[in-house]
Amino acid sequence: MMAAPRLEIDLNKIGHNARTLVERLGKRGISVTGVTKATLGSAEIAATLLRAGVNGLGDSRIENIESMRIGQQSAPMTLIRSPMLSQAQRVVRYANISCNTEIEVIRRLSIEAQQAECNHGVVLMVELGDLREGIMPDDLLDCVRETLSLPNIDFKGIGTNLACRSGVAPDARNMAMLTELAEQIETTFDLRMETVSGGNSANLQWALSGAEIGRINDLRLGEAILLGCETLHRQPLDGLYTDAIALIAEVIEAKVKPTLPSGQIAQNAFGEIPTVADRGQVTQAILAIGRQDTDPCGLQAPAGIEVMGASSDHLIVESAGDNLSVGTEVVFQLNYSALVRSMTSPFVTKNMKPA
Numbered sequence: 050m051m052a053a054p055r056l057e058i059d060l061n062k063i064g065h066n067a068r069t070l071v072e073r074l075g076k077r078g079i080s081v082t083g084v085t086k087a088t089l090g091s092a093e094i095a096a097t098l099l100r101a102g103v104n105g106l107g108d109s110r111i112e113n114i115e116s117m118r119i120g121q122q123s124a125p126m127t128l129i130r131s132p133m134l135s136q137a138q139r140v141v142r143y144a145n146i147s148c149n150t151e152i153e154v155i156r157r158l159s160i161e162a163q164q165a166e167c168n169h170g171v172v173l174m175v176e177l178g179d180l181r182e183g184i185m186p187d188d189l190l191d192c193v194r195e196t197l198s199l200p201n202i203d204f205k206g207i208g209t210n211l212a213c214r215s216g217v218a219p220d221a222r223n224m225a226m227l228t229e230l231a232e233q234i235e236t237t238f239d240l241r242m243e244t245v246s247g248g249n250s251a252n253l254q255w256a257l258s259g260a261e262i263g264r265i266n267d268l269r270l271g272e273a274i275l276l277g278c279e280t281l282h283r284q285p286l287d288g289l290y291t292d293a294i295a296l297i298a299e300v301i302e303a304k305v306k307p308t309l310p311s312g313q314i315a316q317n318a319f320g321e322i323p324t325v326a327d328r329g330q331v332t333q334a335i336l337a338i339g340r341q342d343t344d345p346c347g348l349q350a351p352a353g354i355e356v357m358g359a360s361s362d363h364l365i366v367e368s369a370g371d372n373l374s375v376g377t378e379v380v381f382q383l384n385y386s387a388l389v390r391s392m393t394s395p396f397v398t399k400n401m402k403p404a
Contacts, residue, residue: 208246228263347387
């Protein structure tokens with residue numbers, strides 16, 4: 050028997066998804082940065098993305114980028130989260146480019162790049178409404194001016210991030226704002242920027258709609274490639290696989306039990322006070338996986354099985370019949386939240402199906 054719990058990862062399907070998006074966006078003049086953060090910097094998935102034609106790799110953790118470099122990955126890599134001051138030396142050593150919002154950090158990157166006798170690329174992230182990271186537009190020119198003055202720093206361009214915190218959708222208005230800012234920078238400083246990064250998988254609906262793309266020439270894509278869906282409404286994208294990654298867990302208990310707990314109800318292990326309706330006796334099974342390993346709310350069970358709850362290392366499900374015996378494996382589809390946690394858990398084996 051194979052180890053459980055495990056992620057079954059089909060590199061052929063991931064490669065198909067990446068190649069399809071690269072081709073579709075390429076027709077619109079937009080390149081793809083393949084984001085590996087949900088995969089813990091998997092060398093196999095990184096190689097699959099590069100074979101599919103992505104322009105480079107992006108990750109939010111310098112640890113993942115370092116791991117890929119140690120694994121002999123030489124592709125261009127971008128740190129897509131603003132660097133920590135404490136990690137500036139590692140950022141310069143392992144990442145070609147970093148996305149930045151604080152001039153203090155860029156100054157430190159400049160110092161580290163001088164000491165390493167190399168140049169480091171910088172993309173300035175702009176706040177366009179989602180209220181996560183970003184320089185306020187009114188402050189952007191001053192930030193560009195100082196960035197251009199710093200030794201061993203190459204100003205690569207600007208970018209933005211939407212939909213991740215507040216759910217603000219990329220649209221014609223905010224993408225036009227990014228284009229206007231790009232043109233303003235180029236006019237003011239008499240330069241041509243290499244990169245205008247419009248955002249992430251949430252941008253696909255806009256980018257593939259036929260809308261005017263302006264100066265946007267890069268998207269940072271992870272979830273759409275791995276899970277085959279857009280991220281504003283989590284709808285499947287035409288022609289993409291939504292089952293490239295599946296989570297398999299094993300049943301360790303199967304019994305008929307009442308639905309109504311007995312005794313005085315207080316907080317559970319996670320500080321919640323459950324509300325449960327009495328539905329009589331049900332067929333309940335426990336699987337050997339829990340909140341430490343995945344997001345139970347992000348699991349889609351097969352037909353006839355319903356996820357009812359979870360503790361740290363137990364997942365409780367109900368089944369319509371008595372088909373779940375001890376040792377049975379159950380295959381779940383995952384959303385992004387469940388995928389990120391499962392990839393991160395050392396207790397979940399990652400089984401790659403070769404491309």
